[in-house]
Amino acid sequence: MLEVEDLSVGFRVDSGWIRTVDDVSFTLGAKSSLGIVGESGSGKSVTALSILRLHAQRNTRMTGAIRFDGKDLLRLPERQLRQLRGRDIAMIFQDPMHSLNPVLTVGEQIGETLRIHRGLDARTAHSEAAELLDMVRIPDARSRVDDYPHQLSGGMRQRVMIAMAIACRPRLLIADEPTTALDVTVQAQILDLLRELREEIGMSVILISHDMGLVAEFVERVLVMYAGKLVEDAPARTIFEHPAHPYSEGLLRAIPSPDEDMHRLYAIPGRIPDPGREPPGCSFAPRCGLAQPACTTAAPSLKVFGPGHLIRCPVRLAAKEASP
Amino acid sequence: MTEVSALAASDDMRPRAVRGRILLRRLARHRSFRVGAGIVFVIVVLALAAPLISSGQPNAMALRNRFAPPSAEFWFGADNFGRDIFTRVLYGARNSLWIGFASATLAAVGGALVGLASAWFRTLDGIIMRIMDALLAFPAILLAIGINAALGPQVSSVIIALASAYVPRIARVVRATALVVRELDYVDAARVSGAGAGRIIFRHILPNSLAPLLVSVTFVFAYAILAEAALSFLGIGPPPPHPSWGNIIAEGRDYSVEAWWIMLFPGLAISLAALGMNLLGDGLRDVLDPRLKIEA
Numbered sequence: 001m002l003e004v005e006d007l008s009v010g011f012r013v014d015s016g017w018i019r020t021v022d023d024v025s026f027t028l029g030a031k032s033s034l035g036i037v038g039e040s041g042s043g044k045s046v047t048a049l050s051i052l053r054l055h056a057q058r059n060t061r062m063t064g065a066i067r068f069d070g071k072d073l074l075r076l077p078e079r080q081l082r083q084l085r086g087r088d089i090a091m092i093f094q095d096p097m098h099s100l101n102p103v104l105t106v107g108e109q110i111g112e113t114l115r116i117h118r119g120l121d122a123r124t125a126h127s128e129a130a131e132l133l134d135m136v137r138i139p140d141a142r143s144r145v146d147d148y149p150h151q152l153s154g155g156m157r158q159r160v161m162i163a164m165a166i167a168c169r170p171r172l173l174i175a176d177e178p179t180t181a182l183d184v185t186v187q188a189q190i191l192d193l194l195r196e197l198r199e200e201i202g203m204s205v206i207l208i209s210h211d212m213g214l215v216a217e218f219v220e221r222v223l224v225m226y227a228g229k230l231v232e233d234a235p236a237r238t239i240f241e242h243p244a245h246p247y248s249e250g251l252l253r254a255i256p257s258p259d260e261d262m263h264r265l266y267a268i269p270g271r272i273p274d275p276g277r278e279p280p281g282c283s284f285a286p287r288c289g290l291a292q293p294a295c296t297t298a299a300p301s302l303k304v305f306g307p308g309h310l311i312r313c314p315v316r317l318a319a320k321e322a323s324p
Numbered sequence: 325m326t327e328v329s330a331l332a333a334s335d336d337m338r339p340r341a342v343r344g345r346i347l348l349r350r351l352a353r354h355r356s357f358r359v360g361a362g363i364v365f366v367i368v369v370l371a372l373a374a375p376l377i378s379s380g381q382p383n384a385m386a387l388r389n390r391f392a393p394p395s396a397e398f399w400f401g402a403d404n405f406g407r408d409i410f411t412r413v414l415y416g417a418r419n420s421l422w423i424g425f426a427s428a429t430l431a432a433v434g435g436a437l438v439g440l441a442s443a444w445f446r447t448l449d450g451i452i453m454r455i456m457d458a459l460l461a462f463p464a465i466l467l468a469i470g471i472n473a474a475l476g477p478q479v480s481s482v483i484i485a486l487a488s489a490y491v492p493r494i495a496r497v498v499r500a501t502a503l504v505v506r507e508l509d510y511v512d513a514a515r516v517s518g519a520g521a522g523r524i525i526f527r528h529i530l531p532n533s534l535a536p537l538l539v540s541v542t543f544v545f546a547y548a549i550l551a552e553a554a555l556s557f558l559g560i561g562p563p564p565p566h567p568s569w570g571n572i573i574a575e576g577r578d579y580s581v582e583a584w585w586i587m588l589f590p591g592l593a594i595s596l597a598a599l600g601m602n603l604l605g606d607g608l609r610d611v612l613d614p615r616l617k618i619e620a
Contacts, residue, residue, distance in 0.1 A: 052515075052516060054512055054515060054516070056446075058446060058447075082518050082519075082520060083518060084518075085515065085516055085517065085518040086516060086517035086518035086519075087518060090516065090517075091513075091516045093509050093512065093513060095509060098508060098509040098510065099509040099510055099512075099513045100510055100513070101510040101513075101514070101527075101528050101531075101532065102510075102532065103531040103532055104527070104528075104531075109513075112514070112517055112519065112523075112527075113517040113518065116517060116518045116519060116520075116523070117518060161513070164513070164517060165516075167517075
């Protein structure tokens with residue numbers, strides 16, 4: 001259903017162009033789920049925004065192809081793309097506090113999608129909006145539908161965002177850190193809700209997060225991104241139990257676990273390089289415990305590590321070949 | 325105390341009404357808004373009720389009353405044709421307020437459209453704003469004189485002239501706010517829903533840019549009343565004999581020494597109206613300031 005092929009995204013800066021996403025490829029079938037993981041600045045959100053072409057056009061250069069049902073979204077005329085947005089592909093954002101228009105009631109905002117794509121009149125849209133609120137488990141939906149965003153809590157607002165997103169029963173939902181801005185207890189509720197809706201509507205989901213644990217339990221396949229590049233692509237189970245790339249390993253180790261001695265939280269040393277100032281060779285080499293001299297000179301490519309499992313790390317690949 | 329009970333009581337009301345009530349209550353508490361709104365209200369009522377307050381006609385001449393000084397009969401005195409200045413100031417308020425209101429409204433509509441276009445179509449922004457800068461470089465009154473001279477002496481041309489003179493100011497304000505709003509998440513959310521440019525601009529960006537627009541409109545209203553007087557003083561205002569505050573002053577110019585009352589009273593009316601609008605605008609600005617969140 002969705003095929004992303006060699007997607008690169010560059011943004012204009014004073015001194016030229018910097019690449020924030022570099023040759024990312026993946027596919028996603030109908031009714032399946034995919035997680036994109038990485039720390040801030042790894043390019044995961046940029047990848048997601050590219051699918052709906054939400055970047056400011058003047059300052060962005062995108063190459064490669066993003067095919068949805070065979071149509072290349074990067075080359076689709078704006079008008080046709082607009083018909084896909086909200087109807088076939090929907091998105092929820094990280095910060096529910098700012099993703100709702102303060103001067104419109106939540107019912108009006110949910111109804112907007114319905115009115116755009118299904119041409120409903122205000123009254124029908126309003127009652128369908130109430131049903132949608134009910135579907136996302138907002139208690140007393142009939143009266144909540146006339147509330148303004150500021151009258152709702154963060155968790156409620158995120159439910160409203162989800163209601164907006166699923167209004168037209170899209171086939172693909174992109175959730176960009178949907179729970180990052182919420183309390184831990186609310187996070188679990190929102191994820192449960194997303195899981196149920198996914199089954200109910202039968203949509204594919206792309207979940208973007210920096211939280212390995214959250215992604216691993218929600219999706220079937222995980223992409224790990226670092227400095228704009230894919231470094232590992234594997235089934236969720238594999239990556240959680242046997243991560244192959246040292247960066248994925250680090251991300252997993254950074255999840256505090258109750259079994260371990262918890263005197264000190266683990267953190268990957270150093271920080272992600274600025275876009276445009278990546279070191280030669282492997283971008284992760286300066287922070288990597290396994291780095292060899294060769295890592296700092298030749299840029300590694302993505303290679304098959306196991307069945308359905310790709311990694312960008314020659315050291316690990318060599319180690320595997322040495323002891324099969 | 326009252327805050328808490330009022331909020332509790334408002335729980336079952338429609339939220340739009342709640343929001344409106346909160347705003348109104350804040351305005352009612354704002355001292356300069358109260359004074360300003362009071363002044364404007366009184367002037368508007370006097371203008372509307374002019375026939376009830378004064379039995380005379382604004383253009384009725386009575387030569388034996390020429391230059392009658394203020395007295396019990398002629399509160400504000402009479403002019404060179406013996407016309408009652410009080411009556412003329414009352415009726416003049418109608419013209420002056422209408423010109424102020426109409427040109428402020430037109431300027432608001434025009435300025436909002438220009439500002440929104442500039443903020444949305446980034447490629448046009450440079451061109452549009454340079455044109456606006458060029459217009460701003462002229463003093464508004466000079467611009468109005470030019471436009472008015474081209475259109476001829478009518479009330480409508482005064483309105484058009486003043487409105488065009490103030491469009492750039494409003495456009496700048498709207499553009500600045502709209503540029504901020506367009507980058508907010510809910511605008512992206514609207515794009516994700518498949519909304520087109522028109523819907524995003526008029527349903528999401530404009531309503532969220534309204535507060536600063538409203539505030540500048542009140543100031544433009546005040547400027548326009550002053551500018552109308554200035555245009556009249558220069559002889560290119562609304563044509564006589566229909567009174568406006570500006571042309572009453574203009575007609576009294578030649579007798580300013582002997583009959584000071586002809587110019588004094590409409591002048592006071594202008595100052596008072598401008599003061600009232602400014603106070604009202606100050607109050608609106610304070611209450612609508614986006615930094616002060618409207619909590620429910």
